[in-house]
Amino acid sequence: MGGLAGKMPITATCSTIAALSIAGVPPFACFISEFLIFVGAFQVIGNDGFYLLPTALMLIATVLSLAYALRYISHVFLGPTKFKEAKETPSFMRFSMLILAVFVIILGIWPTFFLNLINTLSFV
Numbered sequence: 001m002g003g004l005a006g007k008m009p010i011t012a013t014c015s016t017i018a019a020l021s022i023a024g025v026p027p028f029a030c031f032i033s034e035f036l037i038f039v040g041a042f043q044v045i046g047n048d049g050f051y052l053l054p055t056a057l058m059l060i061a062t063v064l065s066l067a068y069a070l071r072y073i074s075h076v077f078l079g080p081t082k083f084k085e086a087k088e089t090p091s092f093m094r095f096s097m098l099i100l101a102v103f104v105i106i107l108g109i110w111p112t113f114f115l116n117l118i119n120t121l122s123f124v
Helices: 009-022 029-047 049-077 091-109 112-122
Strands: none
Touching: 009 029, 009 049, 009 091, 029 049, 029 091
């Protein structure tokens, strides 16, 4: 595959947002969860050195997930076009992808609503 960004721009944009979010790149939604996991892990390391190895492995996994996300984006959407008849997805699929992409960005930029909701529910 390759070069699909020119033929499928909305799909390429939404897929890039999803891949970068899964890789934990700010300002996308999964960055907040990875950041909070690392903050908690570093706090526990200060009290107990047992968690040093799992935290180091999580850091390595985060870097590897960014590497495969970038590889996916470059191989599927960038580079020379290999499909002449590729076309954009149907409108209902584009609409669904756009809603999810916008939600991922909003959740990454404004996570406090959901964090407060989680904190409120965890003490009930």
